Amino acid sequence: MADYLFVPQSVLAKWSEQGRIAVDGNVLTILGDNKHFALTSAVRFLKMEAGDDTAGLLQKVKTTDALKQMGAEHYMESVILGESAYQVQQGFLADANALRRAAAASTPAAPAPKKAAAPAAPGASPPAAPAAEGEKKPGEPDLLAQFLLDNLQ
Numbered sequence: 695m696a697d698y699l700f701v702p703q704s705v706l707a708k709w710s711e712q713g714r715i716a717v718d719g720n721v722l723t724i725l726g727d728n729k730h731f732a733l734t735s736a737v738r739f740l741k742m743e744a745g746d747d748t749a750g751l752l753q754k755v756k757t758t759d760a761l762k763q764m765g766a767e768h769y770m771e772s773v774i775l776g777e778s779a780y781q782v783q784q785g786f787l788a789d790a791n792a793l794r795r796a797a798a799a800s801t802p803a804a805p806a807p808k809k810a811a812a813p814a815a816p817g818a819s820p821p822a823a824p825a826a827e828g829e830k831k832p833g834e835p836d837l838l839a840q841f842l843l844d845n846l847q
Contacts, residue, residue: 700738700755702785732789737782745778
């Protein structure tokens with residue numbers, strides 16, 4: 695499953711009105727599960743309004759920062775890049791991993807209480823190593839994907 699999922703602005707507005715989510719700044723919270731996801735402003739390229747798709751943007755999603763770097767002009771539901779004009783859908787990319795990384799970086803890890811290790815039984819496999827900081831925690835991107843699938847109409 696992708697680490698980023700595109701969520702249209704209209705869908706977020708509908709879910710917010712229904713009380714399913716809360717958005718605070720760039721953080722989306724699914725209220726029923728109390729899961730948090732970082733949001734980045736983005737657009738999905740839907741169709742050509744004029745010119746040719748020489749940049750290969752149709753059916754792609756780009757952040758508004760990426761549009762600026764490309765030299766594209768974005769206004770409402772239109773993007774102009776060179777001689778090409780596109781109709782776009784405004785929305786956000788949701789990134790669960792960015793929030794996890796930020797939380798790990800901003801909170802110092804408390805030292806774990808030391809426990810005496812029990813001797814290993816003969817033939818027993820060694821205990822699993824703890825996940826390294828920054829590793830992908832399974833399930834959160836999948837949870838957002840499932841929420842989107844369940845609630846998109």
